[in-house]
Amino acid sequence: MDFPLLSALDDAARNRLRDVGARRHFRRGEVVFHAGDAANSMHLVLSGHVSVQITTRSGDLAILTVLGPGSSFGEIALLREESERSATVSALDPVETFVLGKADFLRLRATLPAMDRYLVDQLARYIRRQDARLVEALYVAVDKRVLRRVLAMARLYGDGGAGTVIPLTQDVFASMAGTTRPTANQVLRAAERDGLVTMSRGRIRIEDPSGLARRAR
Secondary structure: OOOHHHHOOOHHHHHHHHHHOEEEEEOOOOEEEOOOOEOOEEEEEEEOOEEEEEEOOOOOEEEEEEEOOOOEEOOHHHHOOOOEOOOEEEEOOOEEEEEEEHHHHHHHHHHOHHHHHHHHHHHHHHHHHHHHHHHHHHHOOHHHHHHHHHHHHHHHHOOOOOOOEEOOOHHHHHHHHOOOHHHHHHHHHHHHHOOOEEEEOOEEEEOOHHHHHHHHO
16 A cells, blocks of 8 residues: 555654554444544555544534545644544444554654654645645635545546446535535536536446536546
8 A cells, every 4th residue: 555654754764663563443424533532543544444533513513524545534633742532523334443552652753754744745735736726616616626636536446447336426526625514415416417527326427527527627
């Protein structure tokens, strides 16, 4: 599996990481951790998909992103001595992760300079994503936001090509795009009428990825 963390380490460091970590399994719908929980571990996603979500002040659920194999989560919260989880992470399907506890994480940081290089890179990626989301929320029309989330999930659940099936509901796409389900449904139905996607219960099939990408620009 190609993880940014593993690619930053040499063979000896990877072996050390494998020795101190452990595998964990989560059922579909199971919560990996809740927002507000103590930050005591980081996870590498070996298989399956997880949602990263928060609850707004008005009580609405907002899905920030969906992560799949090769992704990591939870490491940024380990940088502070006393830290809480900022979001809730839940399994969307059966998930297996490789877990590194905080104490082992800190020991590896103290002895492996590559760990800090990895963390700096992750922080830079996080800041770029946040900047992009802010610009998108302020200046990109809602229909394009919905279709961009569809394209992103098509790459996460497959190669993004024609025939890729995304097993996510319209509620998930609406939440990720920062809009309502009726609006997301309207956008997706229009895309379906034009032959870009096919919708069925709880899933979307990509039919014309190039046309979809053009509409999302």
